[in-house]
Amino acid sequence: xxxxxxxxxxxxxxxxxxxxxxxxxxxxxxxxxxxxxxxxxxxxxxxxxxxxxxxxxxxxxxxxxxxxxxxxxxxxxxxxxxxxxxxxxxxxxxxxxxxxxxxxxxxxxxxx
Amino acid sequence: xxxxxxxxxxxxxxxxxxxxxxxxxxxxxxxxxxxxxxxxxxxxxxxxxxxxxxxxxxxxxxxxxxxxxxxxxxxxxxxxxxxxxxxxxxxxxxxxxxxxxxxxxxxxxxxxxx
Numbered sequence: 001x002x003x004x005x006x007x008x009x010x011x012x013x014x015x016x017x018x019x020x021x022x023x024x025x026x027x028x029x030x031x032x033x034x035x036x037x038x039x040x041x042x043x044x045x046x047x048x049x050x051x052x053x054x055x056x057x058x059x060x061x062x063x064x065x066x067x068x069x070x071x072x073x074x075x076x077x078x079x080x081x082x083x084x085x086x087x088x089x090x091x092x093x094x095x096x097x098x099x100x101x102x103x104x105x106x107x108x109x110x111x112x
Numbered sequence: 113x114x115x116x117x118x119x120x121x122x123x124x125x126x127x128x129x130x131x132x133x134x135x136x137x138x139x140x141x142x143x144x145x146x147x148x149x150x151x152x153x154x155x156x157x158x159x160x161x162x163x164x165x166x167x168x169x170x171x172x173x174x175x176x177x178x179x180x181x182x183x184x185x186x187x188x189x190x191x192x193x194x195x196x197x198x199x200x201x202x203x204x205x206x207x208x209x210x211x212x213x214x215x216x217x218x219x220x221x222x223x224x225x226x
Contacts, residue, residue, distance in 0.1 A: 031212070031213065032212050032213060032214070034213075034214065034215075036217075041220070041222070042219055042220065043116075043204050043206075043217030043218050043219050043220045044155070044204075044217045045217070046113065046214065046215070046216055046217075049212060049214050051212075087154075087155070089155075091212070091213040098213065100157070100213055100215075102154040102155040102156075103154060104152075104153070104154045105154070
């Protein structure tokens with residue numbers, strides 16, 4: 001079954017304490033994996049697109065990596081303003097169609 | 113990216129009534145999407161709205177309940193009809209600029225049905 005699973009569901013860090021969020025997927029025909037950030041009461045904000053295993057993208061304290069089974073969002077020396085829910089979504093080919101599946105997200109809280 | 117606005121930002125409605133949500137984009141886009149996000153759940157695609165054609169609905173969503181209009185390349189509306197408390201949710205519109213499915217979202221409409 002095509003599935004996207006994010007872990008952990010929630011993560012609490014101290015400011016400066018680096019960690020990683022995981023997005024694992026079981027789809028074939030991957031066309032792209034997306035990371036978004038969502039603040040409470042707002043729409044998701046696009047962060048990264050990864051297309052193939054081994055690819056990495058960076059933006060400020062965030063670094064996204066991709067393997068054939070999962071993606072990691074590494075957060076280096078986080079600040080309280082990094083607190084948000086981080087969503088991943090997988091775009092893949094299903095027969096003649098293309099589909100997009102969303103994970104449930106990881107809620108990140110960074111304490112000062 | 114794209115600048116996307118939605119109206120209203122929130123509303124409280126009585127059961128049995130209908131609400132129309134508007135989505136405005138700052139530039140022309142071919143593909144627009146409507147999502148629902150319920151508490152603790154993932155984003156669920158309601159339908160894809162392409163200008164000049166009928167909206168394509170996902171399994172579990174029907175046009176009579178969620179009629180969509182797409183009169184031009186910068187605007188779309190989603191109507192939630194004959195509402196019940198189960199329709200209480202955040203409704204999001206998004207746009208796709210490229211063929212890689214990279215999407216940009218509006219701020220959402222928080223709907224509460226009493």
